[in-house]
Amino acid sequence: MVALISEARASVVLEFYLVRPGEPAATVLAALVQAARRGVPVRVLYDAYGSEGLPADFFEPLRAAGGAARLFSPARRLRLAFRDHRKLLVCDGRRALVGGINIGPEYRGDGVRRGWFDLALQIDGPIARQLAASFAAMYALAPMNAAALRQFRRLRRAALAPHEPPPPQPAPPPQPAPPLQAAPPASPVRLLMTGPGWPAGRLSHELRTDLTRARDVRCIAGYFLPPARIRRALRRCARGGGQVQLLLAGRSDVPVARYAAEHLYGRMLAGGARLYEYQPQILHAKLIVLDDTVYVGSCNLDRRSLNINFELLLRLEWPELAAQARALFAAALVHSVPVPAAAWRARRHWWQRWRSRAAYWLLTRIDPLLARRRLRTLG
Numbered sequence: 001m002v003a004l005i006s007e008a009r010a011s012v013v014l015e016f017y018l019v020r021p022g023e024p025a026a027t028v029l030a031a032l033v034q035a036a037r038r039g040v041p042v043r044v045l046y047d048a049y050g051s052e053g054l055p056a057d058f059f060e061p062l063r064a065a066g067g068a069a070r071l072f073s074p075a076r077r078l079r080l081a082f083r084d085h086r087k088l089l090v091c092d093g094r095r096a097l098v099g100g101i102n103i104g105p106e107y108r109g110d111g112v113r114r115g116w117f118d119l120a121l122q123i124d125g126p127i128a129r130q131l132a133a134s135f136a137a138m139y140a141l142a143p144m145n146a147a148a149l150r151q152f153r154r155l156r157r158a159a160l161a162p163h164e165p166p167p168p169q170p171a172p173p174p175q176p177a178p179p180l181q182a183a184p185p186a187s188p189v190r191l192l193m194t195g196p197g198w199p200a201g202r203l204s205h206e207l208r209t210d211l212t213r214a215r216d217v218r219c220i221a222g223y224f225l226p227p228a229r230i231r232r233a234l235r236r237c238a239r240g241g242g243q244v245q246l247l248l249a250g251r252s253d254v255p256v257a258r259y260a261a262e263h264l265y266g267r268m269l270a271g272g273a274r275l276y277e278y279q280p281q282i283l284h285a286k287l288i289v290l291d292d293t294v295y296v297g298s299c300n301l302d303r304r305s306l307n308i309n310f311e312l313l314l315r316l317e318w319p320e321l322a323a324q325a326r327a328l329f330a331a332a333l334v335h336s337v338p339v340p341a342a343a344w345r346a347r348r349h350w351w352q353r354w355r356s357r358a359a360y361w362l363l364t365r366i367d368p369l370l371a372r373r374r375l376r377t378l379g
Contacts, residue, residue, distance in 0.1 A: 001089055001097060004122075005031040008091040012042045013135045015088040017050035017298070020104035021058060028103055029058070033065045042067035045139050049079040050102070072142045081371040082144055082196070085309040086298045087120070088131060096128040097121070098297050098314055100222070100286045106253075111281050112335060116253075118284040119220075119328070121296045121314065127189045131312075134159035134193060138310060141197070152197060159193070188317045194299065195310030203299065203313060204306050207288070208233050210315075214290040215242040218329045222284040224248050224261040225302035225363055231264065238272030247332055250277030253284070257302070259359035262352075266345050275339035278332060289326055292319040303364050308371045 005012055005028070012035050019025055036042045044059060048071050059069035073082040089097040099120025101107055109115020137159045141152035194203040204227065211217070211233035224246065226234075238244040246268065252258040265275060288295040297313035299305045340347075 002027055002031045004089060004091045004095055004097065005035050008035055008040050009038075010040065010092040011090075011132070012040055012092075013045075013088070013090045013132055013139075014043070015045040015084065015086050015135050015138060016103055017047045017083065017085045017087060018102035018104055019046045019051045019054050019058070020102075020106075021054060022105050024105075024108060025058075025103045029062065032067060033061050036062060036065035036067035039066075043135075043139060044069040045072055045084065045135065045142060046070075047072045047079075047084040048074050049083050050085070070139060070142045072138070073144045074142075075144060078144055081308065083304075083309045084138060084142075085305065086138070086312050088135060088298075088312065090128050090132045090135060093132050094126075094128045095122070095124045096131045098123070098131070098312065100284055100298060106282070109281070114281070116282045116284045117278060117280075117332070118222075119287060119296070123189065123314065123316075125189075127191060127314070130159060130161070130191050133161075134191065134312065149197070156197065159191075160199075190315040192297075192313045192315055193311065194306060195308075198310075203311070204230065206315060207295065210290045210293055211237060214293075216289075216291050217242065217244045218247075218287075218289040218326055219245070219301070220247045220283070220285045220287040220329060220332065221301045222249050222252065222282075222286065223254065223257045223300040223302045223305075224264065225257070225360070227303065227306065230301070231268070234268065234273060235271030244273040245276070245329070246273055247276045247278060247283070247329065247336060249283040250279045250337070251282050253282050256359045257363065259356045260363045263356040263360035265339060269339065269341040269344055274341075276333055276336040277339060278336045280335050287325060287329070289322050289329065292322045293317045294321050294325050296325075303368055304371070308368065 012032065014032065032042050032044065042062065044062065044067065046054070046069070059067075062069055072084040073079045087099055087101060097120050099118070101118045101120045106116050107118060111117030133155070137152050137155040140155050141148050190206075192203045192206055208229055211230065214237055217234065217237055234244050248261060249258050269275060286297065286300055294316045295313050296316070297311065299311035299313045305311050
């Protein structure tokens with residue numbers, strides 16, 4: 001991220017759900033300030049709920065250097081429902097980073113010895129312009145008032161417009177690439193967004209459509225509470241002879257989310273899915289591999305991400321990238337333990353079952369109900 005900002009010459013836009021003081025935020029801020037001093041337009045958007053612990057003057061050095069920073073959904077009565085959960089960096093309208101990684105001390109490390117296990121994707125090319133357009137729409141919406149909503153509706157049309165296909169280029173010589181690097185120029189990439197004001201259900205529909213055709217499903221999900229139709233699609237794939245492997249959180253920063261996910265374990269195991277729990281560190285990654293198609297971005301497989309939060313996912317139909325993602329999945333399994341299908345229900349005490357049922361009800365019924373009531377105030 002710092003390298004991309006340091007190389008930028010035309011523009012930098014950065015959008016994050018969570019920014020915490022200290023490192024690595026101080027280093028990122030220094031890179032943004034240096035870019036602004038070079039004359040590069042720099043804009044930052046960070047979420048009020050996710051970044052509640054950030055001092056109000058944290059981005060003052062950036063503003064003093066000529067950059068801009070804006071708080072998303074600053075009103076306390078709205079921020080619980082209206083969360084910008086996206087994680088995005090776009091430089092010069094052609095280089096981008098998307099994923100689940102926020103900017104905080106918990107992300108310093110390799111996800112095994114220390115630091116949360118998470119991932120992001122760097123992608124270069126025309127899709128970066130569409131990502132920048134989606135940032136512009138979110139930046140306009142940040143105050144969460146009537147005027148911002150009108151401007152958001154105008155700008156989101158540009159964000160939803162498909163990006164121009166790149167011109168054909170000769171294939172570069174083969175080189176070893178680290179996991180999840182930028183797609184080659186001809187790879188088909190689609191940006192999927194969700195949240196109040198975006199087309200409802202598009203992201204879920206796209207995922208379900210791919211699931212109906214998939215034969216090999218690998219999913220890393222820090223929070224696993226998918227809607228019933230996605231759960232049915234996963235079970236149909238497994239029962240139809242396909243392979244469904246789910247890598248879930250053995251340790252979570254939101255324990256209630258882990259308890260709620262356990263409420264679904266029995267049904268998923270009975271449906272033929274294989275479940276694993278990541279052990280060394282907190283699992284926060286979001287990655288879905290369906291045959292040769294990869295989904296990566298900020299969106300969790302839960303009700304809040306799919307129906308309430310502002311989120312983004314990239315859908316990349318690219319066999320080489322899918323192979324790299326499966327290798328990453330296999331490497332993570334080394335640090336995971338399988339959930340035993342036969343003994344899962346038998347080994348759980350009644351109070352564990354009650355705890356999971358209560359957590360599931362809280363996150364799939366109560367939280368969406370409270371969010372919908374606040375959403376009505378947007379109009």
